[in-house]
Amino acid sequence: MRIESIETIPYAIDYARPLRFASGEVLVADHVLVRVTTSDGVVGIADAPPRPYTYGETQASIVATIRDRFAPAIVGLDVSDRDRIRSIMRRTVHNDVAKGAIDIAVWDAYAKTLGVGVSSLLGGWSDRVPVAHMLGFCTPDEGVAEAEELRERHGIAAFKVKVGRQPIEQDLALVEALRERLPADTVLYVDANRGWSANQAIAALPRLEGAGVISFEEPCDAAEAMGRRRLAQHSRIPIVGDESVPTPGDAARELQSGGCHSVSIKTARGGFTNATQVLGLADGLGVDVFMGNQIDTQLGTAATLAFAASHEATAARPAELSNYLDMADDLIAEPLEIVEGRMRVPSGPGVGVVIDEEKLDRYRVDR
Template identity: 30%
Template sequence: MSETSIKIESVDVLLLDLPTIRPHQLSVATMRRQKLVLVRIRASDGIVGWGEATTIGGLAYGEESPESIRTNIDTYMTPVLVGTDATSPNARMFALRSHLQGNRFALCAIETALYDGQARRLGVPLSDLFGGRVRDSLPVAWTLASGDTARDIAEAEHMLDIRRHRVFKLKIGARDVRADVAHVAAIKRALGDRASVRVDVNQAWSETDAMLGMGMLQDAGVDLVEQPIAAHDIEGMRRLRTMNRIPLMADEALHGPLDAFRIAESRAADVYAIKITQSGGLRGAQQVAAIAESANIGLYGGTMLEGAVGTIASAQLFATFPELAWGTELFGPLLLTEEILRTPLQYRDFELQLPAGPGLGIELDEDRLAFLQRQQH
């Protein structure tokens, strides 16, 4: 069978509603379950590629929901893909973007599945299609999001003891600024120099709250503040960055290369939280990283609390970045109570180990997927 005769035969979307190991509290929602959105693309040569488009908190975080992603893929994207050449992910994505507006998460899942399939076809890791990896493991932060100070300290101590994480990010913004800072400062005092402590405000503060909070967090020894104010307020982010010494990280403000350019041009962030879904796919995230590198902006590998597919897809790309000064947050699978891989991802010595196999380097347990889907009905 010649390459040009290899056609896409089917595109399937699977929704898996899985419990988390504990409540995960953000300023916009409290998560007790995570709904994974998996995309499976089968080609006529028997190759199957996987992608993921998982979101946070339904529509609480962004404009795409698991249900809308499935509907839009089934209704508008699958007809454009089925019967076309499976060996050219770029051509397929160009065709989709010529027909569609928005839908970054859905497009990311499809692009990942196409690249996974093509890398498997070629017998190489997906990272090879993006220039090749410069590291075989990635440091991984853990989010402390129970909201209870003593519980968060105990959880962090446990993670240090088992050598799984030594960077901790706290989700704050749901309480008064001073109460939040007191919570963070207590955790930093308990952990001392054994760990890096950072915060994510998820846009919950006003600019005046952020000015107060960032100064207090710096005094408490916190290393980084993520998206303290509204994502659209680039000028406000610039003012905060100018008037504070603690690094400011852009997250929700980054919806791909255009936003990356605008924020860099405004000098409104010290660090970018790169997410493949927020960037509209792997290539978009690679472009965001290139803009950051050109503007001397640090990189942090972000997460949408994806399961194993989205996590390892992100890792395959992040492993190609020459500089990744702020590490990653690719802990999503560790937050879930159910395993969907035949061989789970390996976290040890504070890092996620990248698999060496072709494509994403993982094998999904399709019997387990079918069982978990049946449980939902």
């Protein structure tokens, strides 16, 4: 079960409904499909979503890093040598999305070799997970209409509201409109993507609390260390680390320094192995975790779903699994489904999804 090749295929698919937020906007899924092929002919797959405004990676940098740096050192290893593979990639700093894609593809290939689902290998806690959807910058009327549509069509009743605009009043008005006009059981939480200062976030707390917001993600930059600590001390709403906690070491720093109360886990940012380590740290410290979204395609969503369903802590609350609904198309052959606000883990081996080769040929950009 040696790894014989690692392939990177850049592609681009438009978003029918772009997502806009404090650190950037996503108009096109200009991602990279990563394929790991073993000596037995098994192919593991993963999606790498570049987010240059957050992590500095681009489609071109992901292709180059995997092709020129990681693949030469990993090809020839056994597909079960996940710790060795992770050790090799750790020698290169940053590049978390490139690392995550290789890790997920290797896990996918290993699970397929065994004929089981990745979710079972990781823990197998559940076969389905409640779904949360991200609402980008919009007016109160637009936000309410989108949330109502998703609830009617898919049963989704949990929403992450992107905030972080200036002045803060427009975001607070959006959150309050959602609370007032949506059913009482609607779950709301917010994510500023580092768009506010610590003082602005502190000023927003009373109204966010009044709107019943359950968590406040990345309100300000982690570089505002003292301000973040002061915010976390004053907030009765749990402060969630996201961009500031991509690795176990980062998560330990933020949690132990008092910069946040809980963490967002993203499989696209470091893979299943990194996510497992962050989750273990959170479990040991007794803090909550949330399953985040890199504005993923259905392939990326399938990986998030596999991990979320694997563990009691991650399956306990809504995971961000639905923003692929805003894409004009996708690469996988059998679409994922959201039924009554929940998504079931696909039954196939690995992450459980298969690439539609005709669509891949249509959308690839390296011809």
